[in-house]
Amino acid sequence: MTIPVGVSSCVLGEKVRFDGGHKLSRFIADELGRHFRFVAICPEMAIGMGTPRPTIRLVGHPDRPRVQGTKDLALDVTDQLNAFTQQTLPKLANLCGYILCAKSPTCGMERVRVYRENGDGLGKVGVGVYAKALMAFYPNLPVEEDGRLHDPLLRENFVMRVMAYHQWQQLKAKGLTTSDLMAFHRQHKFLLLAHNQPLYRQLGPLIASASKDDVMAVAEQYIGRFMAALKHPASKKDHANTLMHLQGFFKKVLSGAEKQELASLIDDYRQGLVPLMAPLTLINHHLRLHPVPYLAEQSYLHPYPADLKLRYGL
Numbered sequence: 001m002t003i004p005v006g007v008s009s010c011v012l013g014e015k016v017r018f019d020g021g022h023k024l025s026r027f028i029a030d031e032l033g034r035h036f037r038f039v040a041i042c043p044e045m046a047i048g049m050g051t052p053r054p055t056i057r058l059v060g061h062p063d064r065p066r067v068q069g070t071k072d073l074a075l076d077v078t079d080q081l082n083a084f085t086q087q088t089l090p091k092l093a094n095l096c097g098y099i100l101c102a103k104s105p106t107c108g109m110e111r112v113r114v115y116r117e118n119g120d121g122l123g124k125v126g127v128g129v130y131a132k133a134l135m136a137f138y139p140n141l142p143v144e145e146d147g148r149l150h151d152p153l154l155r156e157n158f159v160m161r162v163m164a165y166h167q168w169q170q171l172k173a174k175g176l177t178t179s180d181l182m183a184f185h186r187q188h189k190f191l192l193l194a195h196n197q198p199l200y201r202q203l204g205p206l207i208a209s210a211s212k213d214d215v216m217a218v219a220e221q222y223i224g225r226f227m228a229a230l231k232h233p234a235s236k237k238d239h240a241n242t243l244m245h246l247q248g249f250f251k252k253v254l255s256g257a258e259k260q261e262l263a264s265l266i267d268d269y270r271q272g273l274v275p276l277m278a279p280l281t282l283i284n285h286h287l288r289l290h291p292v293p294y295l296a297e298q299s300y301l302h303p304y305p306a307d308l309k310l311r312y313g314l
């Protein structure tokens with residue numbers, strides 16, 4: 001599988017940082033690299049700053065800072081970075097996700113330090129100029145930072161969003177139809193239920209209203225709300241409720257003891273005694289023995305490649 005995902009070059013181990021170093025993440029380069037085709041971009045190198053280079057930082061109003069030299073106050077690369085960003089972003093429409101390097105005045109997704117013109121710190125209240133433009137240009141694109149991907153919950157959530165968005169991008173590339181839209185909604189039913197149950201019910205009527213003439217307009221509305229919902233990680237309670245929903249599909253084929261076993265496992269998961277993988281493995285086992293086509297296509301049961309072991313930490 002080759003899923004195109006943008007990445008800050010330094011996170012892949014390229015020696016492009018101001019000090020000639022890198023910020024290699026083994027998880028990103030090696031494990032995600034097995035499934036993602038990375039598009040590595042270093043905006044500071046791309047505008048010719050070279051390496052090693054003078055350090056830069058965000059200066060001025062946090063909403064519209066300049067990017068200036070930390071020591072060399074005459075250095076201002078704001079316009080060059082903005083020009084590069086404007087040229088580059090339209091070329092990235094096929095990406096299904098983006099991994100940014102944290103804290104950078106260029107690539108930082110959040111909590112980047114901002115300074116007043118007199119050098120006083122305003123705190124971690126900024127966003128890197130490239131990162132900010134990227135997220136505004138592609139509001140539905142799953143975006144994460146290298147450091148945050150150490151958190152099992154955020155890691156799982158990011159990869160799950162990339163996989164869902166990849167499927168969406170493929171549908172768009174081939175020309176989305178109303179039946180594609182309905183199938184996408186159906187296949188992601190339990191994923192949506194786990195992340196935002198009320199929204200699942202709202203999106204049904206929205207796609208049902210789509211016609212051949214306005215399918216793209218409805219699809220844009222749909223995917224915006226869908227991706228926003230997935231961004232909020234599901235809680236144990238949400239997952240447990242979704243698992244119970246899935247359990248209901250087997251009530252006629254499981255024995256009393258099997259039902260009890262599954263119910264106990266879901267309860268153990270809810271209490272934090274076993275990971276999400278435990279009840280899901282049992283549900284997948286029952287699904288193999290008692291096939292339910294509607295469940296077999298559910299992304300919730302197989303949201304990403306199993307070798308990433310993302311649900312072991314949930």
Ligand code: SF4
Nearest residue numbers: 008010042101104107
């Ligand atoms: S954070 Fe961004 S600009 Fe800085 S070295 Fe990494 S890729 Fe380049």
